[in-house]
Amino acid sequence: MGVQTTRYDDSDVKSIVEYAKKLVNSTLRKETDAKSSESNKVRVKGKFGQYLEKYYFGINNNSKSRPDFEKVNLELKSTPMKRLKHGGYSIKERLVLNMIDYNSIVDETWEHSHFLSKNELILLVIYLFEQEKDFLDFLIKYVHLLKIEGTDREIIRQDWNAIVNKIREGKAHELSEGDTFYLGACRKGWKEAPVKYTHGGDIPAKKRAFSFKQNYMNSLLKQLKDSESLVKDVSELKKKGIQDIVDDRLAPFKGLEVSAVEKRLEIRLNNKAKNYYEMLARRMMGVSAKKIDEFEKADITMKIIRLKSSGMPKESMSFKAFDFKEVAEQSWDESEFSDQIENKFFFVVFQINKDESVTFEKSFFWTMPLSDRKEAEKVWKKTQKIIREGVKITRKDGKNFNNLPGSKESPVAHVRPHGQDSRDVLKLPDGRKMTKQCFWFNQGYIKEVVANHKD
Template sequence: MIRNYDDTSIDSIVQYSSSFIDKSFSDVLSEKELDIISNEINQYKNNRKGHFGDLVEKYLFGIENNSDSAPDFSKVGVELKTTPLKKHPKKVYVAKERLVFSMINYMNIINEEWESSSFLKKNKLLLLMFYLYEKDIDLSTYEFKLIHLLDLLSETSKEDIAQIQQDWKTIVNKIKAGEAHLLSEGDTAYLGAATKASTSKSRRPQPNSDKPAKPRAFSLKQSYLNSLIQKYLGKEDRETFSLFDDKSLPKTIEENIHSRFAPYIGCTNTDIEKELEIFYEKRPKSHRRLLVNRILGTNSNKIEELEKADITLRVIALEPSGVLKESISFPKFDYLTIVDELWEESAFYEQLTTKRFLFVVFRKQKDGNAILEKIKFWNFPMKDIHEAQLVWEETVKRIKAHKADALPGIKDSPSVHVRPHARDSKDTIPTGYGTYEVKKSFWLNAKYIQKQLED
């Protein structure tokens, strides 16, 4: 095909890229090129990560695949990124996965500063080409649905830039501390450190530690990328509250939220309600969550920055003795699906390593009130991931042995267990061996969460 663009002009590159909207390789390439692509696709059977992006670079733009530290369009400083969409009944399209960048060089990055970082040099200007992913169809028929040139430091808000910068520093500081092997996507809000390796056993050396670490790459989290997509589509939720409506508050999520809660730590819910002019004839069951929302400045559970960072706000109510009685659940799993998963590709592993929580902790008092004791941002620590793996593996083993009614309980592990997560005993799903069993999920043990709150 004729590649009709000027690689010294950003406008020309964007205009050329936009000509592919609602088109696929099949619509624009010659028969000879399609035959070559078809042979490649048959060779890899859709199992090669990044294969589609490599094909786009080579056949649509004439860029040979490389690991160059410079942007793909080096003359204008523009990096080309292809990323999949999936259909959504209400939002038209949503992000299928995170947007992954180049590998993190553990040895070099500890000597970098944000403003002159290799990450910014390569990714400050991003040409985003979103295509519609559909299962079981040929890569050559994927259609492009959205093209956007993203200037990471000028198009995004000052608050988003500040958060991305803080995320970068969090990752780098952990590497400097010799803890690259303990990195998790749950450590950060928008910019993550995603695992990126051909096999789960791949490891590379890190500075300041003799422990090898998984290869990782910077990535924009799926939840943050989805917020950008909705913005480009004009589908932003106007009812969602932003923590940064008040421009006088700190620019990062954690600092902003800590500043909002600070005046009320140590106060009873009654005192806080008086201060915020909240009056009840009879308190609803959800009164603590409603109070938390008001402290944050809203009456809604929809908070933009928490949604973009995939942070789950959980109100924790300790007993007067300080004991936590309630465990924390993850989404229900499917007996038919979980037995075909590999641990590091499983839904539970993904949840543990990407999910971040904001715990708002009240301690009940004997007079019926509760003191707002603390808030804590938390994600599952990688040092405990092996214990969770053992529970997951035992769960899969028992389901395969037709024992879905006897999965690991709270006494079988200090951190994780399995128990029902259903409306009632009739809320069942098939086990895969001819019976139906009540819906279940993995739970973080109450005692384990209590210990995390105390640390």
């Protein structure tokens, strides 16, 4: 296969990531023609990353200051994970980023820092380190696009400033990874002599590099492990689509009581757990993680429906609690509820029998009809109007009641509490506090949706 140069578009992040993901569950030996010059017992630190760059992506090994995929400001990094004695995995070491130049960094700002320009977007390849194997045979477990954003970005910015301020104060020699939270200043080239720098006077400092701490990387690994692909072999997708694959996975369980489903799967779940039926549904589809990759990428929301003998769902269907101030200020098209109901749903239906046993009934993908979305929009707009004008809260028989849209005001949706208890509150625009609320699909509406779906 040789050095790869035409398998992806280096001006398109999506193309690069898609090409990288072909490595998952494979090895560099299988995916390239690279040959290791080391014996199985000898390891050169960084060799995996060098071969990944050169033989798979066609990037000549370098230490340039710009990101590896310069056209899209994307840096390529690889890091090992290890198998733990008690089972499970953890990241083997911190992720080393770029060297710290003590002289030039003191003139940088966070927004225009060399660190941010090089590492804001990272294509991360995680492989399983196994002592007895040649590095070309290390199994690649995950490929992840890591972007410094959200709350992590703010914490990393604070860490960067803490490190740089210490250098400005002439205390680079005192830098410690204990100074910061996510972003560390790790020692690099520890055998080399300390170097003098402008702000340090006569006191030299050991060379250091920015790095993401090992625990930070382990938290990322945990997030990745919480998600699992439904399709284990891409060739399966060449024969049928995701919906057909899901149908085929669940078909053998139709009509079985949940205890029989567990027995067939040779598993034992906690049937008292709040998410028991979600866990069981994922296991029936061959996924043991908390999330299904394909569902996550396609914005498919899985919902469990339990039907009483009358065909009425045991409960209404809830969505995420909303922020009162956001609803008051947003337009319908900007709202989270609008996004939620426009995406595809996957309903897994269980039947509660007269003897209280529960049977898997059916499952189906569903998209909310436009006319019903229009009805839900009316409920949302009425909710917005009431919040803007001031929610009326009354107390009767020790309970609080409000004038937000109830289940009798629309055939589709309503609003009611979503808090854990009366202490789980959010502020209204007028400053008062109120129990968290969310939008719900009415029981009757869900009954109609299920009844109208024919296998």
